[in-house]
Amino acid sequence: MSTSTIKRALVTGGSGGIGAAICKRLARDGHHVYVHANRGVDAASAIVSEMLTAGGRAEAVSFDVTDAGATQRALEAILNDGPIQILVNNAGIHDDAVFPGMSSDQWHRVIDTSVDGFFNVTQPLMMPMIRTRWGRIINTSSITALTGNRGQVNYAAAKGALNAATKSLALEVASRGITVNAVAPGIIATPMSKGVFDEETIGRLVPMKRAGLPEEVAGLVAYLASDEAGYVTAQVISINGGMI
Numbered sequence: 001m002s003t004s005t006i007k008r009a010l011v012t013g014g015s016g017g018i019g020a021a022i023c024k025r026l027a028r029d030g031h032h033v034y035v036h037a038n039r040g041v042d043a044a045s046a047i048v049s050e051m052l053t054a055g056g057r058a059e060a061v062s063f064d065v066t067d068a069g070a071t072q073r074a075l076e077a078i079l080n081d082g083p084i085q086i087l088v089n090n091a092g093i094h095d096d097a098v099f100p101g102m103s104s105d106q107w108h109r110v111i112d113t114s115v116d117g118f119f120n121v122t123q124p125l126m127m128p129m130i131r132t133r134w135g136r137i138i139n140t141s142s143i144t145a146l147t148g149n150r151g152q153v154n155y156a157a158a159k160g161a162l163n164a165a166t167k168s169l170a171l172e173v174a175s176r177g178i179t180v181n182a183v184a185p186g187i188i189a190t191p192m193s194k195g196v197f198d199e200e201t202i203g204r205l206v207p208m209k210r211a212g213l214p215e216e217v218a219g220l221v222a223y224l225a226s227d228e229a230g231y232v233t234a235q236v237i238s239i240n241g242g243m244i
């Protein structure tokens with residue numbers, strides 16, 4: 001890849017299953033990748049080491065996306081070295097309970113991580129990205145926002161808000177060479193889904209009879225982050241083995 005096409009990318013939740021695959025793929029595509037973690041700083045550092053060994057450009061960064069001040073300070077340090085042109089808002093949690101038994105804390109933690117996290121990370125990066133007249137914002141949503149899922153009213157609301165924000169922000173920045181899309185995975189084989197879906201359930205729910213791989217989600221994100229995808233914006237793109 002020529003140096004003119006190298007972009008600086010930030011992947012939130014890069015220490016997790018899907019995020020790590022996205023980081024590695026973007027680095028393989030030649031980008032300089034900030035691998036973000038919250039508590040998993042050691043995991044992010046190990047992923048960075050692996051990426052550097054493979055010849056990529058990467059560094060680790062950690063902050064809680066729900067903490068506006070900490071996020072702002074961390075992003076200022078990143079922006080001192082130049083704009084971020086590829087942003088993958090991938091940090092997310094679920095905390096499931098049927099709605100009558102859901103606590104206020106469960107509701108807010110899940111919503112705050114996805115929705116406040118989206119604002120806290122994306123907003124400070126916008127003006128520097130706009131000035132470059134090229135950008136890619138990719139938000140990790142979920143099939144749950146599209147179909148609903150029992151026990152995940154909070155998670156569905158969080159990811160649904162992300163889908164709606166994706167479409168509106170895409171309209172605001174379309175004329176500046178910036179695309180904004182969401183990817184909506186079904187069941188992907190990561191620690192997050194392991195405790196939730198057993199083999200029998202996956203066989204019943206997924207027409208392809210298997211969980212997706214983090215690398216398959218990373219391939220879709222890498223496409224959306226590429227020059228080739230310059231006319232794809234304001235979309236929520238499913239990747240779910242045929243679940244819907």
Ligand code: NDP
Pocket residue numbers: 012013014015016017018019036037038039040041063064065066090091092093094113140141142143184185186187188189190191192193
């Ligand atoms: P993981 O649990 O493996 O990773 C979650 C990531 O989010 C971790 O890097 C974690 O950081 C980060 N994170 C969580 N809370 C915060 C916070 N407050 N501030 C900053 N970072 C935070 O999950 P997956 O890789 O499976 O999921 C990645 C994304 O994909 C999520 O948004 C999830 O909702 C979505 N998704 C996953 C599916 C699946 O089947 N796995 C299906 C559909 C969507 P750390 O560990 O460092 O604290």
